Amino acid sequence: MSDDLTTATRGHTMAWPLGLAGVALVIIGSFLSWSYDGGILGDLSINFYPGSLQILAIIMALLGLVLLLVEKGPLRKPLGQWLDATLGLRALGIVLTLYMVLVLIAISVESDGLINVNPGGYISTVGAILLLVSSRMLPLRQLRDLSQARLPGWAEILAITLMMAAVLFGAAYALGLTDAWAFVLCLVFITAVIAVLFRIGVMRWFGHVAQRHRKVLTLAAFAVAFFFPFTQKGSDANMSIATQVLIFAATAMGLNIVVGLAGLLDLGYVAFLGSGAYVAAMLSTSAFATIDWHPPFLVVMLLGAGTAATLGLIIGSPTLRVSGDYLAIVTLGFGEIFRLTMFNLDGTNGPLLTNGPNGIPGIPELEIGSFNFGDTHTVAGIELGRFSNYYFLLLLLLGFVILVFSRLNDSRIGRGWVAIREDEKAAEAMGVNVFGLKILAFVVGAFLAGLAGTIKAHQDVAVSPDQFIFLESAFLLAAIVLGGMGTIAGVLLGATILKLLPEKLRFFSEYRLLLFGLLLVLMMRFRPEGLVASRRRQLEFHEEDEELAVAIESELVEEAK
Structure with a gap:
């Protein structure tokens, strides 16, 4: 010795x-x-x-x-x-x-x-x-x-x-x-x-x-976030990635209500994003638009979000009476039904609304008043292109989505969703309107995704069914799991990682899904609660960690002061 x-x-x-x-x-x-x-x-x-x-x-x-x-x-x-x-x-x-x-x-x-x-x-x-x-x-x-x-x-x-x-x-x-x-x-x-x-x-x-x-x-x-475009020296490539990240993050935040708060596994959520995008495309002044009515964009946003919320209500009413794996299967089917429906609304197999597999290309740049989002503007000697313009608009949208999420999370409705996620039977026994709150989660989540979809249509200048496949829903769900379910910072971080890395690592194109799978496996092994986890989920995954429980209790006491 x-x-x-x-x-x-x-x-x-x-x-x-x-x-x-x-x-x-x-x-x-x-x-x-x-x-x-x-x-x-x-x-x-x-x-x-x-x-x-x-x-x-x-x-x-x-x-x-x-x-x-x-x-x-x-x-x-x-x-x-x-x-x-x-x-x-x-x-x-x-x-x-x-x-x-x-x-x-x-x-x-x-x-x-x-x-x-x-x-x-x-x-x-x-x-x-x-x-x-x-x-x-x-x-x-x-x-x-x-x-x-x-x-x-x-x-x-x-x-x-x-x-x-x-x-x-x-x-x-x-x-x-x-x-x-x-x-x-x-x-x-x-x-x-x-x-x-x-x-x-x-x-x-x-x-x-x-x-x-x-x-x-x-x-x-x-x-x-606001000053970020001013650091890019007018790079359209980087700002294009940034706008895609914001669209993805805003959509994931809506799904976070459904999955992170209410605990409802939705595998067809991208359909709500697609419904908003198609409404904006059909009401645009594109030569391929199928509806001869072009209201102001604010009206288009409300119509797109309302359409998505209506679809959420329609799909939610019958399917939310099931739960767990059955709910996942039904929502997965709904996502595929939406995509196939967009294929068939081509004037041959159904009414002419979406131009079928060709989609609606040539969507013009968004205009709000006299401001054209396709024009280049110079601010403080720095050129801001079209993607920077859409970036600022999407930043406002993301701020609104975060505000809605945080207010709902801190309200009685949010506490009801958390109760349902933890134990649906116990919540119902305590007088929580389980079915009504489930429907509300689906409708609000779909509404927020529809808002993001209306901007996405103009930013992408084209909409087609191939943009809204199951893999997109899987990535949205993965962003929530990776970042931390039920949190704001976690979902933003997860969305950024899953949208940014594939764009910057294109030389790994053949192995990107493999790397993505390995990342999720490592996360489930070493940090199952997510990168930025809520206190509740930290304790759920680390019940044996007494030091963590004491630390979280001290944080709660400090906040109460």
Whole structure:
């Protein structure tokens, strides 16, 4: 036992200098050439002139240096009792090693072999491995709960502002990367930063700060979203992706009412989005429109949303008397019935409304008053194209959808939906109008999806049945499960991930569904409650975690104050 204790002590003594050596090697290697081929990954072939990916490695190394100084150095006294530097170093070591391995793979794939990797790449990889080994040798310490730390109000608001600014510039930088491998490596870097912040306890503290300054956080989040187009330098490609993300997010938020709050599994939800889109297309001034009436767009939005809500009422009345798997099968059938109906309303098999499989192309740009959404506008010297115009409109729609969701969630209706989701029989025994609230969930969710569909038709300039297949409903449901059922931030995050990654990772086109499946499997294994889970669902999936229960109880007490 004495020998084991001596070995452990020696290991702890060696860990800190080993970590410093790892940090030094990562930085030194990043100032050297990583690749023989200067035409890949933003040119990593120049000595003493780091490329963008090398700069990211240097930032991660410097973050490791800070954590080492917190663990054993001049920063230990002011920060060591609060920050769990060891866990942060372990997370950073794993992700930094993964980063460097992916760099070597990327260089090998892009330039035909590891022979094109220059010494700098290997030196930085060895440094990352040393930092990982060092982090595993450091002992864990009992620390104070950082979430209980309080700063002056202005300092906490400043922290929120800095966090939102980092999100804005991080998103702008990541979307500005045109090389797919560079985008993947940037995601790994972002993952490293987030993982470290979680492991050292900063994100838990930020969660408490966000609860204390919820209105400031909401305002800051919408400010970030509003200024996002001004960071894209007029890029239509990136703004096109952003508009698709907002449409997807607004639709997913409507489905979140049905699935996340009421607990009703709907596999045909995309039909409501499609009904709104078809109403807008048929009432447009397109040469292929089938209805000779062109009301103002506000009226079109109400008609499209009303049509979707009516379909929700029609499908909900008979089918909501079943539940579970039977409800999923029925809604899946409804989604396919809608798509096939759009095929048959071609003037031959049924009335001429949708032009059948040809759909309704040539939908003109949206006009509200004298403002044409297809025109380019210049604001503060920055050109904003058609996609930026639609982006701002969709941002307003998303704000409205979030407002509806949050108000319903905090109302008696929302509590009734949650009761139904938890135990339908018990809710009915307590006097909850189960059937009426189920119908209401379907109608409200369909109404919000119909609103998004009317804008989608003009933004896409065409509508066809192939846009509203079952796979789209599956992705909407996956966004809710991935992000966190019943939450706002979770669904927005899930929608962004599932819509953004396929667009930026097109070189994985043959394997995108495989990667998507692996992502869901990993989520179900390591975080079944979702990326941003509600307190209730955290406790549902981690009933044995007494520390989590105590932490959530303290949060509730703090909110009550």
